[in-house]
Amino acid sequence: MKRCFLLVLALCLLFSVNVGALSLDEYNLKITLPEDYSVLTEEGISQETDLIEQLGHSVTSMRQYFKDNSLILFALSPDSTRQVQITCRETEFSKRLTDLALLDDDEVLNLVNHFVKVKTAADLTLVIQNDMKMYEVVSTDKDSGGSFTTVQYITVRGGKLYTVSFFESSATPTADFKEFANQTASTLIISSKSKVTLSGTKNVTEMIIVGVLFVLAAILAITVIISLTRDLIHRDENGKPIIIRRRKK
Numbered sequence: 001m002k003r004c005f006l007l008v009l010a011l012c013l014l015f016s017v018n019v020g021a022l023s024l025d026e027y028n029l030k031i032t033l034p035e036d037y038s039v040l041t042e043e044g045i046s047q048e049t050d051l052i053e054q055l056g057h058s059v060t061s062m063r064q065y066f067k068d069n070s071l072i073l074f075a076l077s078p079d080s081t082r083q084v085q086i087t088c089r090e091t092e093f094s095k096r097l098t099d100l101a102l103l104d105d106d107e108v109l110n111l112v113n114h115f116v117k118v119k120t121a122a123d124l125t126l127v128i129q130n131d132m133k134m135y136e137v138v139s140t141d142k143d144s145g146g147s148f149t150t151v152q153y154i155t156v157r158g159g160k161l162y163t164v165s166f167f168e169s170s171a172t173p174t175a176d177f178k179e180f181a182n183q184t185a186s187t188l189i190i191s192s193k194s195k196v197t198l199s200g201t202k203n204v205t206e207m208i209i210v211g212v213l214f215v216l217a218a219i220l221a222i223t224v225i226i227s228l229t230r231d232l233i234h235r236d237e238n239g240k241p242i243i244i245r246r247r248k249k
Contacts, residue, residue: 028191
């Protein structure tokens, strides 16, 4: 019995750690992370209590942290020296913007400075991945835990503002960390199309059933109309319709 329990525990740990390709359908986003990273999403917070405690949070405070920061994904390396955070916001600016490349330098700086302080547009790099344009910015900062380096990718897709942030506990950006951020960002796919939902139907099967019901209702209505029309037509003893003509006055 004990061996069975340990086996189940090992499988659960393996499932929670092995990440690989991730798909957040609600946000039209896909990304591939290292398989040894621990990952938190909005739906999985209550299932990762050990990781949350390691981060100094409770389930309640972590949910609030996600909400306050528009966070949709958090990932942590095995040695806790690297983090990946993805946020998604819908603002008036993001809903109006059609292409990041249309922004001038001042507008780009204003956008990026909402997330990390940048002095000049020369500190930004425009990255084009398929049909998606992102701004990359590398910065260093310090907090109570010490110095850290950040590589961020900022883009607008489908009227929403996305940021993909990579953090490392180091005073200066290392080549290995920048390569890791670049390679991971290259797996990023964000659909520009908004997710379409149909009110009153949960899946394709329900849509088909509703459609069939409409067709049956239409056939029934036509049958009733034909039946009533037949009843209103007067016929002679041989079954031929009697045509009633008005007499001329």
